[in-house]
Amino acid sequence: MRLFLIAGEPSGDALGAALMAGLKALVPGVVFEGVGGPLMQAEGMASLFPMEELSIMGLAEILPKYFPLKRRIRETAEAIAHAQPAAVVTIDSPDFCLRVLALVRAANPGLKTVHYVAPSVWAWRPGRAAKMARWVDHVLALLPFEPPYMQAAGMSCDFVGHPVAAEPVASGAEVAAFRAAHGLDGAPLLLVLPGSRRGEIERLGPVFGAVLRGLSVPGLRLVVPTVASRAAQVRALVADWPGAPVVLDAAEVPVAVKRAAFGAADAALAASGTVSLELAAAGTPMVIAYRMAALSQAIIGRMLRIDTVTLVNLVSETRAVPEFIGPACKAEDIAPALSSLLAGGPGRAAQEAAMAETMARLGRGGEAPGLRAARSVLGYLRGAGARGD
Secondary structure, three states: OEEEEEEEHHHHHHHHHHHHHHHHHOOOOEEEEEEEOOHHHHHOOEEEEOOOHHHHOOOHHHHHHHHHHHHEEEEHHHHHHHHOOOOHHHHOOOOHHHHHHHHHHOOOOOOOOEEEEEOOOOOOOOOOOHOOOOOOEEEOOOOOHHHHHHHHOOOOOEOOOHHHHHOOOOOOHHEEEEHHHHHOOOOOEEEEEOOOOOOHHHHHHHHHHHHHHHOOOOEEEEEEEEOOHHHHHHHEEEHOOOOOOOEEEEHHHHHHHHHHHHHHEEEEEOOOHHHHHHHHHHHOEEEEEEEOOOOHHHHHHHHHOOOOOOOHHHHHHHOOOOOEEEHHEEEEEEHHHHHHHHHOOOOHHHHHHHHHHHHHHOOOOOOOOHHHHHHHHHHHHHOOOOOOO
């Protein structure tokens, strides 16, 4: 069996890698082609071009990249036509992926298509599901309340959970070893995660720096994990931050070290996104902040249909995680919330309960989400998930 997969950002790379591992367990000899990052490449994919070229977000960010992206869309569609896969599995990144599917479906209407990560139509732009159904047959949903939205639009859909729910948690020994290796014994420790895209880091970095300079926590140390492609940018950013930041470049440290850093932290200041689930998996309380480019914020802000964008809040059906989004992303407001969390304020226990509930609802303790996703793809290909079921 030959499958063509496309991922456009680190979170999609992680989802794709887990799916690939599940498929290899169920279908020995399966062959993968497509676009992916280091995790998918480690599972056996030779990426058509660097995935980082697609790691952009927001209308203002996409416009300057329009012509290079258009060229990559055409190249990817041509590669699919040449590969003749049993199915194309697109993973998140709908701005890119759906344009590719529109081209390949025009040339081959019978091509089987799967999209991993349901569009958040419950949050904004509900019409996206109907638009996606023009080119997508089957959807793999990360959240348990999403399948009815997809099915109503005419696609089959399975809730498969999120791979983060199946990832191992750092042991006490690993946490102690991490602290010792970086001279952090006994120090209060804050994880700082300003995003994985260049634009995110450029916008959030100065705000995060101002937050950190406004904290009064004796002996506070910082750990700043980053993806390999943004390591130089992050090192330059943190050069004048307090707390003697330890930068963890994903290209230089094993995944187990990152897990240990998450487990060792007393709290986290993080950009909005999938990282909130990683922190929940580690049991690390967090404050979430995010700022988009002005044009994107003005447009998307008017479309939002929910009062929180943090996944832990949404999955747990609480509002335990404080968030500062768009105009609210101000250092003078973020710092007090973070100080309270580090001091063990009343919100900390509520977050711990919400994080545990989130992991339970995403399938912790059950079959690995990547394997569930693989079974869903195979079930669809074998006719168990025909369009409209």
